[in-house]
Amino acid sequence: MTEALLRGQLRLESARHALKNFLWSAASRFALHGLCPWEPEDRWVMLRHHEIFLPGLGKGLDGAKIAHISDLHCCPFMRELHLLRYFEMVNQLEADFIVLTGDFISASSRHYVRRIGKLLSNLSAHVEVMAVLGNHDHGLFHPQQEVVRGLGDYVAGELNSAGIRVLINKSRSFTKDGSTVCFVGLGELWTEDYLPAVAFEGVPPDRPTIALCHNPDDAPHLANLGATYVLSGHTHGQITRGSRIHNLLFPKKNRQFIAGQYNLGHDRFVYVNRGIGPSRRARPDTRPEIALFTLRDLAQSAYRPRPWAGTVTNVEIPGHWQETELGSMVY
Numbered sequence: 001m002t003e004a005l006l007r008g009q010l011r012l013e014s015a016r017h018a019l020k021n022f023l024w025s026a027a028s029r030f031a032l033h034g035l036c037p038w039e040p041e042d043r044w045v046m047l048r049h050h051e052i053f054l055p056g057l058g059k060g061l062d063g064a065k066i067a068h069i070s071d072l073h074c075c076p077f078m079r080e081l082h083l084l085r086y087f088e089m090v091n092q093l094e095a096d097f098i099v100l101t102g103d104f105i106s107a108s109s110r111h112y113v114r115r116i117g118k119l120l121s122n123l124s125a126h127v128e129v130m131a132v133l134g135n136h137d138h139g140l141f142h143p144q145q146e147v148v149r150g151l152g153d154y155v156a157g158e159l160n161s162a163g164i165r166v167l168i169n170k171s172r173s174f175t176k177d178g179s180t181v182c183f184v185g186l187g188e189l190w191t192e193d194y195l196p197a198v199a200f201e202g203v204p205p206d207r208p209t210i211a212l213c214h215n216p217d218d219a220p221h222l223a224n225l226g227a228t229y230v231l232s233g234h235t236h237g238q239i240t241r242g243s244r245i246h247n248l249l250f251p252k253k254n255r256q257f258i259a260g261q262y263n264l265g266h267d268r269f270v271y272v273n274r275g276i277g278p279s280r281r282a283r284p285d286t287r288p289e290i291a292l293f294t295l296r297d298l299a300q301s302a303y304r305p306r307p308w309a310g311t312v313t314n315v316e317i318p319g320h321w322q323e324t325e326l327g328s329m330v331y
């Protein structure tokens with residue numbers, strides 16, 4: 001009798017969970033894609049180039065390059081051919097490091113996790129490709145939603161198999177000719193994995209440190225812990241201020257971090273990448289983005305630009321959209 005009751009309860013729980021998941025993924029799809037998933041700006045990519053002036057970098061890493069992409073959102077609306085073209089463009093930048101700041105998938109589908117893993121294996125950097133996970137990689141569209149158990153680990157596993165080092169509350173240091181730069185990867189802010197104190201453990205306070213964190217909301221805290229520069233994504237370049245519905249759907253503490261670079265004070269900055277995946281790209285300032293950062297040693301620089309200085313190039317993605325040759329190579 002007790003067993004039958006338990007079984008009934010379990011069935012009810014799993015039905016509730018399935019319904020909740022369905023509602024969240026429907027809301028997510030609507031919010032991310034609106035009524036027109038194939039929008040004109042998907043044909044374009046915005047290449048943003050910034051110089052990062054780091055105190056204490058030293059000569060050895062002066063000129064090192066970091067390519068940054070985010071929010072790929074592999075899903076039925078994201079064409080593989082587009083992704084491959086983006087990755088080709090990233091590879092052509094010949095960066096020393098490539099960093100990816102989360103949201104590799106949209107819905108909690110392991111099929112798309114495997115797909116994006118396979119596509120990402122095309123990325124190549126001179127030194128290393130690193131990544132952190134985003135809310136969607138845990139099946140979360142909202143902080144009050146339940147995590148899909150095991151999904152984050154599955155995404156991390158597929159990324160590892162693609163040759164990408166996933167940093168969850170971990171750091172990595174790279175030294176060249178006496179210069180050192182540290183990368184600190186944070187767990188997703190909306191999960192229990194978000195442990196900044198653990199992530200920064202052992203990171204020397206006098207070294208230039210770049211934190212990778214999907215959600216830019218906590219950037220001021222990360223700067224206080226020692227991050228010189230925080231690289232984020234998550235917002236898709238959308239301005240959410242003033243809209244109650246958006247504020248409900250995209251809860252944020254620091255609504256001023258929407259897109260581009262922000263000064264956090266004391267020579268520390270956060271950069272919010274607009275992402276690549278399909279998400280209401282109809283406005284030119286929300287075109288898919290590839291960011292390229294050139295590291296500069298502050299002591300070597302005679303002139304230092306204003307914090308928001310940088311160049312923007314809009315590039316139409318080359319190729320014939322009807323041809324399938326590249327796509328069929330992968331699937």
Ligand SMILES: [Fe+2]
Binds near residue numbers: 134
């Ligand atoms: Fe996203």
Ligand SMILES: [Fe+2]
Binds near residue numbers: 103134135136214234
């Ligand atoms: Fe996100």
